[in-house]
Amino acid sequence: MLHPSNEGSIRHSPLSAIVISSGDVDCIAGLLSLRESQPLAIYADDFVRDVIEGNQIFQVLNRDLVKRLPLPAGPEVELLDVQGEALGLSVQAFPVAGKIPLYQETSDDIRQLSSGKAVIGLSIRGPHNKRIVYIPGCAAVTTDLLHHIEGADLLFFDGTLWDDDEMIRAGTGRKTGKRMGHMSISGADGSMAALAGISVGKKLFIHINNTNPILCADSPQAAAVQSAGWGITHDGMEFHL
């Protein structure tokens, strides 16, 4: 969430608020690279806030200036900066099937995969009542999830893998997508099939692993997702709603 509220400070940061959707390293480690003593609001659910409180290293973010704020699944929350000024965005968090962060795993026990509290999706409402749904990791599309996605102007959805075992076949890992808490794009139980009937303005795959063939512009897999109405994201992309 960009906002000019800190402007004028010689160590100005344009970030006024951050909303965190899981405790995975790629969602939270960036907090350690931020200015430690600039006003900032961090919105996260109890699961992520417990991670941030439970790992002392995050205390580097000065509590007098960097507020940890609740984002419970359910209600729509109007985002405010630390001075209480509205940022023009509201966010509704909802539970998404997924798994606990890798660093919390204590064994290969598959039962850890769907704790039902470790991952959230975000429905973000901005000016002109436009709505973005952000789901970077998803193990299964449920009826409840379809309800949250339906009618969004822009959907960003978990595009980690094309095939469940593609990392094993590529020799880049020993885990399936299911084991990592990611449903695949392809197949009868894939995200393309599960979201085929959904009514959204624009739908895009994000969080795309480097083994995923949709990253090759001339691949049949890229053609398949595009003909199914999906866009493939890349660094530096911008959207205006």
Added chain:
Amino acid sequence: MLHPSNEGSIRHSPLSAIVISSGDVDCIAGLLSLRESQPLAIYADDFVRDVIEGNQIFQVLNRDLVKRLPLPAGPEVELLDVQGEALGLSVQAFPVAGKIPLYQETSDDIRQLSSGKAVIGLSIRGPHNKRIVYIPGCAAVTTDLLHHIEGADLLFFDGTLWDDDEMIRAGTGRKTGKRMGHMSISGADGSMAALAGISVGKKLFIHINNTNPILCADSPQAAAVQSAGWGITHDGMEFHL
């Protein structure tokens, strides 16, 4: 420590070992951006290893492949990769006056500044018996420290600040260098004076804060350190011993 031992893996990383000199965020947060499942040896003293064990997020580095190895102050340790292969470098750690990491501070109590166990310096011996001394943070030059530095071929030394109160004057912070565990370069009690008589091949300031006037090539302060025999480092610099 670069080494080709992992070569051939499709997710090859050229890093075989990492040596950590303090628990500060700038010394350890980078561990979270590494390949999680590639062979790697992490050498650190008890203080830093306690931080890594005490912050669960670092468990993301797969313990089967990423070994946490001891680096006690005192003995010279030959660096090995996780397969036990010598890397051609040995390291001696020694205590340096400094302070505990910012995120461990519980108050502004100045007594926390010199715990005497939170920061180490490194004496690194490579092929041809050449020796590098690496001290990115230092609150005071002691007789013991001079002993470790003396005779090095290359010295990298804490160049955070020129003046103790420069960050306060610049409006970038509310702390003095002393409060942050950094002695300044200038003045009768500064590092230039303390290290004036030292016999080393080449001495360079590192860890230079963006308020430090030696970063301006045409400043009198840059001229002063250079005429005292110091070099000023910058990103991308390379040295061959």
